[in-house]
Amino acid sequence: MIERLQRIGRNTLDRLAATGRAGQMLVQSLIAPPEPTTMLPLLVKQLHFVGVLSLVIILVSGLFIGMVLGLQGYTILVDYGSEQAVGQMVALSLVRELAPVVTALLFAGRAGSAVTAEIGLMKATEQLASYEMIGVDPLRRIIAPRLWAGFISLPILTMIFSVVGIWGGSLVAVDWLGIYSGSFWANMQASVDFSTDVLNGIIKSLVFGFVVIWIAVFQGYDAVPTSEGISKATTRTVVYSSLAVLGLDFILTAMMFGEI
Amino acid sequence: MSNLQNTTHIEVKNLSFSRSDRAIFRDLSLRVERGKVTAIMGPSGTGKTTLLKLIGGQLQPESGEILVDELNVHQLNRKWLFHLRARMGMLFQSGALFTDMSVFDNVAFPLRVHTDLDAALIRDLVLMKLNAVGLRGAEKLMPSELSGGMARRAALARAIALDPDILMYDEPFAGQDPIAMGVLINLISRLNRALGHTSIIVSHDIDETLSIADYVYLLADGRVLAEGTPQELIQMEDPQVRQFLDGEPDGPVPFHYPAPDYRQQLLGGDR
């Protein structure tokens, strides 16, 4: 019994210490103003690695989720004679909730785990130590570009997801199920408000982007430098990111839409 | 800044360092002479790599100091540490080439970071360094395309890119086939004689290390167990030294991990 408590206590303290290290890493990476000539090419490279390479999964997922929403929405609404509301249903679901959350989860799985593995491997093969010995701060050279790439690319991917999903929904509703195109779009435009719906969705994606890439980078940086350690770190990235995204989503949704 | 008449290049004074409650160094003191090949040897886990990291300023000691050319490494501000690191080259155990750049870019990296030389000059320097290690033809390859021995040589080329005063080798002979080992031994001693820098080799390969070292420190239990020239060391009679040098399986470092009495455990039945 006592050992159980001791273990729980030690675990909690370890987690707190890890959070502290994560914060320290974040501050040290971002605190100094970036040097454009060296940082920009690194940033572009990371934007490609983290953003562009995630496009395919985002496009495909967005399309299918939008189409499924259109289909499911139609089957439910047609019972109430309100099938013209499919457009606004698809748009609101996507823009407010599904796009930020699903994009963040997919991003954590694809880009987050890749970043964790890469940084963990650099730590294990002493590349991070080499940078230090040559006099280059690995936090600014390796970590910071990846952090910025995450902040920038997740909102972009989220918006692309929304648009592709709505298009998918329109394919199903208008082209397949025969809803009048005019009312599909008009109803949508009337009920989706830019500042409350679209902007809030983007704010969510900014928050998620920050959290997901921070977790991914830290898990790699802090990993035990063995193959087992790296594999555990990538698993932790996906699990912690997903939990954080879902938890934050609830909090943000309550703050943004709770009063309605 | 540097006093060329002083033969001591690096001095470690009363260094203490622990990691997660385990004392790695206890009041360690040693001296590295300028221009010579100094070997730091000892059983695995004595923290030899840690010592190199402490000298390079990557880790902070708990007490004691490390002086390089009479400058306290851990009291230097960032700018001075940056310049000091340009005077040091380190060859890591795994080579540690940057996997996202070609061999050429790896060797050019320290030059680009620490100097303002133009591209043509950097290119010439890189090719010269690669030639010194015999890899000039491999400049365009990526690290993943190199064999282990070649990767280590490329990392050596990167370590000497800035013509450092101090070269540190972390277990350079570990896991190498005989040919690669011979190449490395040859390179280390030739570079040392040609460029006149101070070399520190951390290793536990006895024959190879003793064949090129000018002075040897044998570490155990966080402090210096024995020191001397290779000839002096071979003749020492201390049992711990003998066990290490002769490779005896049993001695002051016991063969058996602490366990209860053998007879009792076998005959006393399962517990």
Place this chain on the structure above:
Amino acid sequence: MRMRSLEIGVGGLILAGAVSLITLAINVSGLSFSDSTGGYNIYARFENVGGLTERAKVSLSGVQIGEVTAIRIDTRMLMADVEMRIFDEVDYLSKDSSAQILTAGLLGEKYIGITPGFEEETLAEGSRIEDTQSALVLEELIGKFLFNKVSE
């Protein structure tokens, strides 16, 4: 060479993001840039606005002639006071027009329908529509129905 294809890819990503943002703004949320093309404000008081929201349509015979800009409470008369902005071109609404809160479809949104009157004088900036009909509230409807049933 490899760097260039990376840059092109990243540029494409950012461009796609910008296009998505614009699409979301215009096609999805109907953000219109005609918000500041003028118009004049008229007012109407209702007992119950139902689910009427700001930016709801104001229509004449089903054609949009403006939108609801604000819904406030008239503290003197303790009723809802709705402010609407009518497009400048629609300057022929007579002073005795009536305003009714209607529903578009069964689950649809509330909007205001204007039925024109017969007077010569037209509504202008600051005018008030006196003849109003509140939204149909389901409970009142049921109550009315039951009341009628009982009295039969």
